[in-house]
Structures are given as structure tokens and as C-alpha cells.
Amino acid sequence: VSTQLCSVEGCPLQIGGACLEAFDDPADCPNTSDVGLLSSVDEVPAPESEQFGWPTVDGSQSSASKFIAFDSGDSLGLSQANDLRAERPCRFILIAGEVRAGKSTLLAQLFGKFLKGSYEGWTFAGSKTLKAFDIVHAPSRASSGKNSPDTLRTPDEGMRFLHLRLSHASRVDLLLSELSGERFKSVINGASVTDLAPVSSVADRCIVLVDGDALLSASTRGRAFDRARRMIGGLTESGGILAGTPTLLLATKADLWLSVAEAEVAREMEDLTAFSNERGLNARSSSLAARPVGAVVVETGMPDVVRWMVEEDTTTPESSIALPQLGGRRFWQDRNE
Amino acid sequence: MNRAGILFAGLPASGKSTYIGLLFMAIDAGKGSLRLTGFQGDFEYVNELADRLSKCAEAIRTDINLVDGFNAELVTTNGEAFALRLPDYSGETWKTALEARGWSEAVEDEVRTSTGVCLFINVGAVINDGTILEAHRLMSSLGEQADDFTANSSDEEEAVGGTPVVTTQVALVDLIQELTRRRIVNYCRLSLVLSAFDLAGDIAPEKWLELNLPLLDQFLRSNREEIATRVFGVSAQGGRFDRVESKEELRNRPTVERAFVKDGAGRLVAIDAPVLWAADVDLPDA
Numbered sequence: 001v002s003t004q005l006c007s008v009e010g011c012p013l014q015i016g017g018a019c020l021e022a023f024d025d026p027a028d029c030p031n032t033s034d035v036g037l038l039s040s041v042d043e044v045p046a047p048e049s050e051q052f053g054w055p056t057v058d059g060s061q062s063s064a065s066k067f068i069a070f071d072s073g074d075s076l077g078l079s080q081a082n083d084l085r086a087e088r089p090c091r092f093i094l095i096a097g098e099v100r101a102g103k104s105t106l107l108a109q110l111f112g113k114f115l116k117g118s119y120e121g122w123t124f125a126g127s128k129t130l131k132a133f134d135i136v137h138a139p140s141r142a143s144s145g146k147n148s149p150d151t152l153r154t155p156d157e158g159m160r161f162l163h164l165r166l167s168h169a170s171r172v173d174l175l176l177s178e179l180s181g182e183r184f185k186s187v188i189n190g191a192s193v194t195d196l197a198p199v200s201s202v203a204d205r206c207i208v209l210v211d212g213d214a215l216l217s218a219s220t221r222g223r224a225f226d227r228a229r230r231m232i233g234g235l236t237e238s239g240g241i242l243a244g245t246p247t248l249l250l251a252t253k254a255d256l257w258l259s260v261a262e263a264e265v266a267r268e269m270e271d272l273t274a275f276s277n278e279r280g281l282n283a284r285s286s287s288l289a290a291r292p293v294g295a296v297v298v299e300t301g302m303p304d305v306v307r308w309m310v311e312e313d314t315t316t317p318e319s320s321i322a323l324p325q326l327g328g329r330r331f332w333q334d335r336n337e
Numbered sequence: 338m339n340r341a342g343i344l345f346a347g348l349p350a351s352g353k354s355t356y357i358g359l360l361f362m363a364i365d366a367g368k369g370s371l372r373l374t375g376f377q378g379d380f381e382y383v384n385e386l387a388d389r390l391s392k393c394a395e396a397i398r399t400d401i402n403l404v405d406g407f408n409a410e411l412v413t414t415n416g417e418a419f420a421l422r423l424p425d426y427s428g429e430t431w432k433t434a435l436e437a438r439g440w441s442e443a444v445e446d447e448v449r450t451s452t453g454v455c456l457f458i459n460v461g462a463v464i465n466d467g468t469i470l471e472a473h474r475l476m477s478s479l480g481e482q483a484d485d486f487t488a489n490s491s492d493e494e495e496a497v498g499g500t501p502v503v504t505t506q507v508a509l510v511d512l513i514q515e516l517t518r519r520r521i522v523n524y525c526r527l528s529l530v531l532s533a534f535d536l537a538g539d540i541a542p543e544k545w546l547e548l549n550l551p552l553l554d555q556f557l558r559s560n561r562e563e564i565a566t567r568v569f570g571v572s573a574q575g576g577r578f579d580r581v582e583s584k585e586e587l588r589n590r591p592t593v594e595r596a597f598v599k600d601g602a603g604r605l606v607a608i609d610a611p612v613l614w615a616a617d618v619d620l621p622d623a
Contacts, residue, residue, distance in 0.1 A: 020433075069439035070515050112468065115506070117551040124552055125559035130511050134503065141466045143502040167559035291470070 073131030075160040075178050078199075084128060084163060090173040092161075093309060094200055096235060097209030098188070098227065099181030102252035102290065106209070107162060107176060108137045109290040109302060114166075120306045125167035132162055132178075140291065156180035159199055172310050177203075187234035188227050194239035201239055205246045205309070206281070208232060210272070212253025212288075215265050225268045229275055236279040243280030248308050249273055251285070254300055255292035339419040341616035344447055346516065347457030348508060349428030352532025352573065356457065357425065358386030359573040359596050359608060364411075366593045369609035370618075374418070375410030383407065390573060391592045393584045413618060421616060435503075435511055448519050453526035453615030456513065460570075461536045463505045463549060506550040513556070517564055527566045528611035529557070534570030534599065541603030542570035568601040569611045 023029040076084065084090060097103045111133040114124040127133060139146065160178040165171060183196040193200050200206075208231065214224035228249075235241050249272055251257075251265055269285040276283035286308075288301035345353045361383050364373050406424035413419070424447050434440040440448075517525045529546070531537070537545050546568055547554045557566045575595030576583045587595055593608065600606045607613075 066442040067439050068442055068445040070519070072438050073511060114555065115504075115552050117547075118555055123555035123559045124510075126510075126514060126556060130507060130514070134507050138502070140468050140470070141502070142469055142472050143466045146469060165559075171559075 071128060073129060075129050075132040075157075075162055076175075077161075078159050080128075081159075081161045081175055084173075085175070088173055090163075090175045091204045091309075092175045092177070092199070092202060094177045094197070094203035094206045094241065095179070095209070096184050096197070096206060096231060097181060097252075098185050098211060098231075100213070101181060101209040101211040102250075102288070103178075103181065103209060104136055105252075105290050106207070106250075106288070106305070107133070107178065108140055110164070110176075110306065111137050112140060113302065113306070120303050120310075122166040122168045122306065122310055125165040125171055127165060128163040129161075133164070136162075156182055159197075166310055168310070174309060184231055188230045190234070192239070193235050193237055193241075197235070198239070200235055200241045203241055203245060204313075205248070206235070206241050207248045207250060207305075208235075208276075210249065210251045210269075212251055212256050215251060215253075215257040215261060218261075218264070221261070221264065221268065225272060228272055232272070232276050232279060232281070236281065241281065244282055246308075246313075247276055247281040247283040248305065249276060249283055249285040250301070250305070251287045252290070254287040254289040258287070258289070258300075339417070339618075340422070341419055341452040341618065342422040342424070342447065342450060343612060343615045344451040344454045344516070345423060345425060345457065346431050346454055346512065347428055347459075347530075348432055348462075348505070350462060351428055351457035351459045352530070352571070353425070353428070353455075353457045354386055355390060355573040356455075356530065356532065356571060356611075357383065357423070358390045359571075359592070360612060362387045362390065363593050363596075363608040366591075368593050369607040370414045370613060371411045371609050372414075373409060374412055376407065377409075378407035387592075393574070393588050413613075417618065419616070419618060421612070431512055432508075434515070435508055445519065448516055449521050451520075452617055453528065454513075454516055455528045455530055455611050455615050456509065457530045457532050458505065458509065458550070459532050460545065460549070461533045464502065465506075465549070466502050466504050506552040509550070509553050510556045513553075513564070517560075523563055525564050526615050526617050527557070527564050528615040529566055529568045530611050531568065531570045533572060533574070534597075535572040535574070535576050537570065541601065542568045542599055543601035544603075545570070567611075567614045569606070570599040570603070571611070572597050 019026045019029050019032075021029050021031065026032050081090075081092075085092070095103050095106065113119040115137070118124075157180075162176045162178055164174045164176065166174065177199065179197060186196050187193055208228065210224055210228045214220040236243075241247070249269060251269055257265055265287070269287075273283050273285045286301055286304050288305060290302055292300075345357070347353050361373075363369050364371050365387075406422065406426075409421045409423070411419055411421055426444065426447075430440070430444065434444070513527070531542050531545060534542065534545075540548075557564060573596050574587065575590065575592075575597065576587045596608060598606050598608050598610055600610065
């Protein structure tokens with residue numbers, strides 16, 4: 001038997017599994033060396049470091065050395081977000097918008113700012129979802145091999161959250177929702193917010209995105225604002241966003257419409273803000289060009305968004321006054337849990 | 338006798354082994370603040386590291402079998418005796434841990450109980466990944482078409498969740514978060530060792546960090562109460578071994594004379610300064 005010995009600690013090949021580098025023939029892997037002809041696998045010398053407890057097929061651990069798992073770095077599910085919120089105060093920001101409205105782009109560009117240095121006086125202080133942020137940001141990077149930046153479409157994996165800890169004079173932990181646009185489309189079409197976005201009622205703040213793609217022409221602009229109005233209406237129904245919740249209405253992709261429809265969009269945004277406030281929200285509006293197309297267009301709006309996210313609470317959602325204090329309580333309960 | 342355990346961490350080829358060779362050469366030559374009074378471990382391996390350094394040869398890759406590391410009994414110049422434990426994990430150990438999202442129980446034990454960490458970064462091997470828009474702007478400033486940016490690029494492919502290039506700063510923040518979060522005490526001393534610092538030119542290590550790894554720089558500045566960090570620039574080799582003319586010049590100078598260590602502000606300090614900071618050894622001149 002010709003036996004390959006792998007030098008990479010943790011490679012499943014060491015315990016008879018597949019090559020970590022995915023070589024069909026482990027002999028082709030640069031990390032392996034042929035230890036010669038052996039009469040049985042038992043004769044393969046087993047250095048200490050190979051005693052790595054990878055989960056076996058049935059999920060159990062080998063007894064040689066326990067594998068200690070740490071956080072995946074992926075986006076957080078409900079229970080993980082609950083745990084984090086119980087551990088430290090977190091500001092939960094619901095980011096609402098239809099498919100391709102710019103939710104993921106907003107998250108990617110937010111992270112991207114801190115990859116380059118401190119931003120608006122705030123510095124990056126950590127993240128429980130570093131890997132998830134990096135993956136969201138990756139299609140904007142040169143290594144993606146693309147000619148223009150792109151954004152991964154958010155798959156509908158239920159309630160998911162990204163965590164970002166920022167520091168200035170104090171620290172603020174942001175929990176940012178990463179919900180599929182399909183969910184908000186359903187809310188627009190009349191589905192209950194408690195079914196589609198049950199976390200809405202515990203949002204400390206809310207960002208509603210209006211897709212800038214539709215704002216360029218008059219024919220699509222009116223309909224885009226109608227849909228935004230219906231989304232806000234649905235989100236503020238019973239079980240949804242609480243009255244008094246600070247809300248930022250963002251007309252996205254401003255680089256596409258700013259030069260040709262600025263006045264029209266501003267007027268519509270004003271009406272949408274008034275409507276939101278009638279629905280009990282504490283709303284204001286802004287525009288955003290988080291990832292402008294072209295070489296010379298200046299990014300706009302991100303400083304305003306970041307300042308709004310981190311600024312001190314000036315209002316308290318009315319119905320949250322009676323909520324119990326943080327510390328061990330459940331953040332929210334998914335009805336499916 | 339005080340006991341200190343220092344974890345040497347870093348991605349592959351980050352300069353850990355080279356520094357270990359230099360450290361023991363400096364101790365042997367009486368340079369710095371430490372005197373060796375006892376040693377337990379593979380001294381042959383340490384000698385091999387030192388030999389290669391003195392011959393201007395590239396350091397040997399840390400054998401992953403050397404996880405037992407070294408135990409050294411040391412005395413400082415002001416008479417304080419302490420025992421230093423240096424588990425020497427390979428760079429692959431840390432890289433694999435980030436990929437597999439976990440490590441062995443043995444690593445976990447060292448992480449939980451270590452006094453401090455020396456985290457190594459090779460300044461010549463930093464992976465930074467600029468954005469597509471930055472590349473476009475750069476090309477525009479050069480008068481080139483953005484469409485020429487990538488010969489093999491495509492916008493027709495749907496964006497899918499592949500495996501992105503993980504930049505050095507993201508990987509290191511990830512690693513430090515795990516190293517510090519799992520500790521028994523909520524406080525850690527960290528020496529951030531920028532190796533091959535002769536490649537950085539005339540810049541202070543702290544400034545280099547701010548300019549080249551801004552996310553890591555922010556993270557460390559934001560968490561200084563929990564992670565007491567000092568930045569060092571180390572050139573264990575004193576220059577480039579891969580250049581013939583440089584190599585010959587280096588060969589003619591004693592290793593511990595040609596090597597240098599700079600503190601964050603760029604002042605020359607003793608070769609053992611990163612270890613002393615991580616070990617929390619109180620020296621009047623440290």
C-alpha cells in the first residue's frame with residue numbers, strides 16, 4: 001500500500017478522509033509525501049499534531065484530541081443574535097427594501113469604509129460576523145475578476161443578522177438585518193409583517209430603501225414610491241415596527257438619477273417622509289450613492305447613513321418603554337422556533 | 338519564579354521561526370535583557386534556525402511536529418528569574434484554524450492560559466485587495482480605459498458566493514478575536530511583530546500598520562484596554578537574502594549586529610523587546 005502523509009494540520013487525510021485541498025489523488029497534493037510501501041495503515045507514523053479531532057461521518061469526535069470549534073464568522077441566526085443581545089447592548093437596525101434595492105450594497109460599502117480606515121470619526125472595533133461581511137464585500141473587489149462591482153443577492157435564509165462593533169468616545173454594537181428582498185415584496189403584496197419580518201417589532205431603528213434604478217424615469221418613479229408606501233404601511237401594522245422608531249428613508253443609486261430627476265425625487269421623498277410620520281415613525285430622508293458607477297462620480301450619502309446609525313438615541317420607540325431591561329431576556333421569539 | 342507562556346502566532350511564512358533563531362542567538366551573545374539559565378526542548382532545532390540565519394539562508398518552515406515548543410529559564414538583567422514557555426505552532430496551524438473554524442484541544446489550552454501573544458506579519462507578504470472602483474479610478478488617472486481593467490473579467494456571470502480572497506488584515510483580526518475571546522482572563526498582552534521590516538523603508542512600524550493594515554490598526558486601537566498592544570518592526574535578517582549583492586554584504590556582518598528591532602515609533606530597541614512585552618516582564622528600560 002502506497003500511503004500519503006499530509007503535513008497540513010487538520011487535514012482529514014490524516015484520519016483517512018478526503019484531501020483538504022480537494023485533490024482526487026492525494027499524491028498530487030503538494031502537502032503530501034509518500035511514506036512508502038506499508039503493510040497496513042497502522043504502520044503510518046502518527047506525529048502528535050496529526051491527532052486532530054475532525055468530526056467523523058456520524059458527527060462524533062475522535063478521542064485523540066478534541067476539536068474545539070469557534071464562531072463560524074457567518075451571519076447570525078435568531079438564537080445567536082439573542083445571545084449577543086443578552087451579552088451586551090446592541091442596536092438592532094432593520095434594513096428593508098425590495099430585491100436589488102441596495103440592501104447588500106449598503107452593508108458591503110459600510111464594511112468597505114472601515115477596510116480603508118476610520119470613518120466619520122468611528123473606528124472598527126470588532127465583528128462576530130467578519131467572514132460574512134467579507135463575503136458580502138468580495139464582489140466589489142478586484143480579485144473578484146469582474147469589470148464592475150457586483151453584490152451577492154441575499155438568499156432567503158430566514159432572519160439573519162450582521163454584527164459590527166464601532167468605537168469612538170464610546171462603543172456601539174450594531175446588529176444589521178440581512179433579510180431577503182423577497183420578504184419585503186411579500187409585505188408590499190399584503191402578507192403580514194409578523195410572518196415575514198417578525199423581528200420588526202424589536203427594531204431600534206429602521207432603514208427603508210427605495211430602489212434608485214426605478215427613479216430615473218417618471219413612468220417607473222411613481223410606482224416605486226407607491227410600493228415604498230405600501231411597504232412602510234405593511235411594516236407599521238400591528239406586530240411591526242413600533243411607533244416612534246427612528247427611520248431613515250434612502251433613495252439609493254443616486255448617481256443614476258441625481259443629475260436628471262433630483263427635484264422630482266426630493267418631492268416624492270418628502271411625501272414619503274410625511275406618510276411615514278403619519279404612520280407613527282420618526283422618519284427623515286436622504287439619498288445614497290454607495291457605489292457610484294464610473295470613474296469620477298463621488299460617493300454620496302454614506303457619511304450621513306453612518307452618523308445616523310451611530311448617533312445617540314434621541315427618541316425611544318413608544319411601545320418599547322415597557323420592555324424588560326437587557327440581560328438574559330430573549331431578544332425575540334421566532335414563532336417557528 | 339514567575340512563569341510566562343507566549344504564543345507565537347501568524348500566518349505561514351510570517352517570520353516566527355526566524356525570530357526564534359534570532360532571539361536565542363541574541364541571548365547567547367548577551368545582547369538584550371535576558372540570560373538563559375535552563376532550556377527544555379529541541380535545542381538542535383533552535384541551533385538549526387540560528388545557523389541558517391547566520392548563513393543568510395531562508396528559515397526552515399516550522400515542523401508541525403514541534404508543537405511542544407520550548408521551555409526556557411531566564412534571568413533578566415535586574416535579577417528577576419522567570420520561566421518562559423514558547424509553543425511553536427506552524428503558520429499552517431493558524432491558517433487551518435481560520436478555515437476550519439476551530440483548533441485542537443492542545444492549541445485551545447495554550448491560547449487560554451498564555452500570558453501574551455507575539456503575532457507575526459511579514460510586511461513583504463501582505464495581501465491587500467483593492468476595490469474594482471479604485472482600480473478604475475487608477476486606470477482613468479493613467480488615461481486607460483476601465484474596460485481594460487481585467488482581461489479575463491466578466492460581468493455576464495451571475496455573482497455567486499465563491500471563496501473570496503481573504504485579505505491579511507481580515508484574517509488577522511479574525512485570528513486575534515479568537516485568540517483573545519477564548520482566554521481565561523479578559524486581558525492580553527500583544528506584541529505585533531512586523532517581520533522583514535527592512536522592506537518597509539524609512540517608516541515607523543505604527544505608521545506602517547496604519548497605512549497598510551487599517552482594519553487591524555483600528556481594531557487594536559479600539560480594544561487597547563483588553564488587548565495591550567505594542568507594535569515592533571523586526572528585521573531578523575537585516576536585509577534581503579534573495580539578492581546576491583545584499584546577501585554577500587549581510588554575510589560579512591555578525592547576525593545579531595545586522596538584525597534590528599524597532600519600536601512602534603521607529604526607535605531601535607533590544608531584540609528581545611517583543612518577547613518581554615508579551616511576557617509582561619517589567620524592566621526599567623523596557
